Amino acid sequence: MTKVTIRHVAEAAGVAVKTVSRVMNGEPNVTRDLQDRVMKAVDQLGYVPSMAARRMGGRRSYxxxxxxxxxxxxxxxxxxxxxxxxxxxxxxxxxxxxxxxxxxxxxxxxxxxxxxxxxxxxxxxxxxxxxxxxxxxxxxxxxxxxxxxxxxxxxxxxxxxxxxxxxxxxxDDRAAAAEATRHLIDLGHQRIGFIAGSPRFEASRQRLDGYADALHQADIGMDEALIAPGDFTFESGVTAAEALLSRSDRPTAILASNDEMALATLHVASRLGIRVPDLSVISFDDTPGVRLSVPGLTSVRQPxxxxxxxxxxxxxxxxxxxxxxxxxxxxxxxxxxxxxxxxxx
Amino acid sequence: MTKVTIRHVAEAAGVAVKTVSRVMNGEPNVTRDLQDRVMKAVDQLGYVPSMAARRMGGRRSYxxxxxxxxxxxxxxxxxxxxxxxxxxxxxxxxxxxxxxxxxxxxxxxxxxxxxxxxxxxxxxxxxxxxxxxxxxxxxxxxxxxxxxxxxxxxxxxxxxxxxxxxxxxxxDDRAAAAEATRHLIDLGHQRIGFIAGSPRFEASRQRLDGYADALHQADIGMDEALIAPGDFTFESGVTAAEALLSRSDRPTAILASNDEMALATLHVASRLGIRVPDLSVISFDDTPGVRLSVPGLTSVRQPxxxxxxxxxxxxxxxxxxxxxxxxxxxxxxxxxxxxxxxxxx
Incomplete structure (x- = not known):
């Protein structure tokens, strides 16, 4: 049996080879009528245009x-x-x-x-x-x-x-962290805790820098004791939140560098009998968990x-x-x- | 320039063609030493074994x-x-x-x-x-x-x-829903609300059947008023939870057919001043949101x-x-x- 090629399909459908190719590749701007004619011919002839064939033939892999x-x-x-x-x-x-x-x-x-x-x-x-x-x-x-x-x-x-x-x-992670911090400052917070992300990610440093920028611009002194290390895991968020919230001069707000660590902060606060938003909490990821938690978390949305x-x-x-x-x-x-x-x- | 083929690589590495193929396809059980020899030859010769080539040559597409x-x-x-x-x-x-x-x-x-x-x-x-x-x-x-x-x-x-x-x-969705319902019955619940899933999914009916099975086995009469329709969305969960919780003889527990609708139930309960677990809630998906919510939700884990x-x-x-x-x-x-x-x- 002769192998069915794209030329056979084009002939049977009465269209150009290029049109068959466009239909098979799912490219936009092909009329429904052309699609139908080509697919009918494909079905009748049993044509199988493989991605492998597309790739062997051309420059692109799609x-x-x-x-x-x-x-x-x-x-x-x-x-x-x-x-x-x-x-x-x-x-x-x-x-x-x-x-x-x-x-x-x-x-x-x-x-x-x-x-x-x-x-x-x-x-x-x-x-x-x-x-x-x-x-x-x-x-x-x-x-x-x-x-x-x-x-x-x-x-x-x-x-x-x-x-x-x-x-x-x-x-701009730095600008985003600054904006989140300013949101807290505008609400009257002065003692703002920060839970840092994993040092493996450049964004972690940017977020810390943005937090520092906003404090600096508002003439609020940076208190190193309010910065807790984390690595983006829930567990590291628990450790960080415990460290921050067990202080006698504990922060009135916490900015966590991701969603997991913000949710961990909610858990620790709940366990310590601290109501949120009596403690204000901001997450740095607008993931389903932080939207649906009770209360929903204020958060930075990354695009x-x-x-x-x-x-x-x-x-x-x-x-x-x-x-x-x-x-x-x-x-x-x-x-x-x-x-x-x-x-x- | 002659095209470099798998034979050239095998020759340069001093291995069988089949071994080169196994290394390139990332198949397991190839020793580190063989991997190194083959990859060295690949690098030196600039061999590019494409998936397209693998596919044109063989029966499998991987x-x-x-x-x-x-x-x-x-x-x-x-x-x-x-x-x-x-x-x-x-x-x-x-x-x-x-x-x-x-x-x-x-x-x-x-x-x-x-x-x-x-x-x-x-x-x-x-x-x-x-x-x-x-x-x-x-x-x-x-x-x-x-x-x-x-x-x-x-x-x-x-x-x-x-x-x-x-x-x-x-x-077995039906058995899972029955087990979740029995968990509530074992805790003394008799008025158990059920929020159904989308009828587009076969599992939705299975879950409802399992709920009915467990009630039946425990000789608890089925009250149609405790079954609320849903479609797996948060919004449908809100509507369903409102309908169930605004009744004078409201349920003491709710089994929701997925996570979204269970989280919606938490929100509605919070708004109505009903504390969870004073109202017991079970979710049918063990997704991150229900584990991390406060309180964490009891849930059926699907494998x-x-x-x-x-x-x-x-x-x-x-x-x-x-x-x-x-x-x-x-x-x-x-x-x-x-x-x-x-x-x-």
Whole structure:
């Protein structure tokens, strides 16, 4: 039996080969009538246009790969903490890819591991993606960005400015922490506790700096005793909140560097008989848990889904136009005010 | 320049072609030493073994595709409710795939849509997966399972018994709801409210049946007024909880068919000045929000990650052995008892 090719389909449908290709690749702006004619011919002839065939034939793979932190992702999965970050990333990037006939896979690679480069090269080899989205902390890894760039793989760095080495798609963590802190200062708080994030992530330092900025601007002296270390886990939030709330001169408000540690603060406060918002609490992630908790937590909203959508758009653009001049894209954060923050009593 | 092939790599590394292939496909049980020799040769020669090449050459694509409900997934993303189900599915299936040199993609297709079959055929054509994982409600769609089976695509149906048409990987929703209800009965509750799930999902009816079973076994009359409709959204949970809790003979406990509706019940109770666990509440999903809420919610744990891992295993097995005789796999649920349920006062 002769193998059915795209030419047979085009002939049977009475359309150009290019049209068949556009229908099969799910590209937009193909009329319903053309889609129907092509799909009818495909069904009748039993044509199977594989992605493999598309890829062997052309320059593009129609595939983007996001590299995510292995340790963090698996820990979150195992502990049942959820992975809102991945969820939001998929939301933005998958739907954008879908709209352009692309697909996105994500891969878990271990930041800081010896064989990181090797693993990434194996991924490039196996999947030949049209572009790579690096998420934190990989996006901070300049050597990795440069390795990919040397291999002519377009790269978007999520969460940090690209500064000319890859595209950058990010928000201003420092400004966001300053705004959250100012919100507390405006409510009359002077003793504001801060629970820091994991030092593995650049954003953790930015958030601490923003907290310091806001105190400084309001002429409130920085009290080191009000800064507790954390590593983004619930457990570290419990330890930090206990340290802050067991002080005789305890803070009247706490800014936690993520949702887990903010929810841990609610638990510790409840156990110590401290009512929230008698203690005001702000979270740095607007994840489902903090919205649905009682009370709902005031929180900084990171534009994760929007950043991922932008990242996918940039890479699809490069693959279509070949234009690779890197650019930086700052996306706005939000401060969602809910019942967990109130005027100091 | 001659194209570098797998033979060149094998020669340079002094190993069999098959060994190179195993290293490149990330298959397990390859010694570190062999991995190093092969990767060194790969690096020196600049060999690029594409997935496309693997696929053009062989029967297998090393790719599994999960089909998820489009409407539900996108609604959850948009509303910021989170998608713990997808998260857990990725956890189980991605890590299983990874361990066997496979990859998993998930695709969003609209259950009940006219062009469902066409969309699925387009996905098969583009990706040529070695198997398909159907999640609810797609897994209930017998016509879809049969269409895939006719095309010789191995199928796992998640959440429902396969009953000989595809593999089935599921838990016993009815028994789980009965156990949750019995937990409340054992605590002395007699007036137990039930918030039902969306009728689009088979599991919703199973859960209602299990609730009825437990009441029946305990000789407690079923009061239709204590059964409130819901559709798995927070909003529907608010409406249902308001209806149940505003009655003069209100229930002393509520079993909600998912996490959102259980958290909505907490909010309504808080607003009405009813303390939980003075009202006992059980959730049917053990998602991060219900564990971290104050109080943590007693909940039924669905083995989603385990089901997804089993699904991936079954499909990889088929693709390796060609053995496709369908089988059914019942996985155990759990009941996590937390602070939201207590003895009736």
């Amino acid at each position: 595939l983007l790969v996001a590299l995510n932190d292995r340790q963090n992702t698996i820990n979150n999965w195992r502990s049942g903490r959820g992975n809102d970050w991945i969820d939001q990333m998929l939301h933005g990037a998958m739907l954008t890819c879908e709209a352009h006939g692309y697909r996105m896979l994500f891969e878990l690679v271990q930041a800081g591991s010896e064989d990181l480069d090797r693993k990434v090269v194996a991924i490039l080899s196996a999947l030949q993606p049209d572009g790579i989205i690096l998420t934190p902390p990989h996006s901070q890894n300049l050597a990795l960005v440069e390795m990919l760039t040397r291999r002519n793989v377009p790269v978007v760095r999520m969460g940090v400015p690209g500064k000319g080495v890859g595209f950058g798609v990010f928000m 994760i889904s929007e950043m991922a959508a932008k990242a996918a758009e940039l890479l699809i653009g490069v693959s279509r136009t070949g234009e690779t001049a890197p650019s930086d894209h700052l996306l706005p954060f939000g401060l969602e005010v809910r019942g967990s923050t109130t005027r100091v009593t | 790719l599994l595709v999960a089909l998820n409900d489009r409407q539900n997934t996108i609604n959850n993303w948009r509303s910021g409710r989170g998608n713990d189900w997808i998260d857990q599915m990725l956890h189980g299936a991605m890590l299983t795939c990874e361990a066997h040199g496979y990859r998993m993609l998930f695709e969003l297709v609209q259950a009940g849509s006219e062009d469902l079959d066409r969309k699925v055929v387009a996905i098969l054509s583009a990706l040529q997966p070695d198997g398909i994982i159907l999640t609810p409600p797609h897994s209930q769609n017998l016509a879809l399972v049969e269409m895939l089976t006719r095309r010789n695509v191995p199928v796992v149906r998640m959440g429902v018994p396969g009953k000989g048409v595809g593999f089935g990987v599921f838990m 989603i990650s385990e089901m997804a891992a089993k699904a991936a295993e079954l499909l990889i097995g088929v693709s390796r052995t060609g053995e496709t005789a369908p089988s059914d796999h019942l996985l155990p649920f759990g009941l996590e008892v937390r602070g939201s349920t207590t003895r009736v006062t």
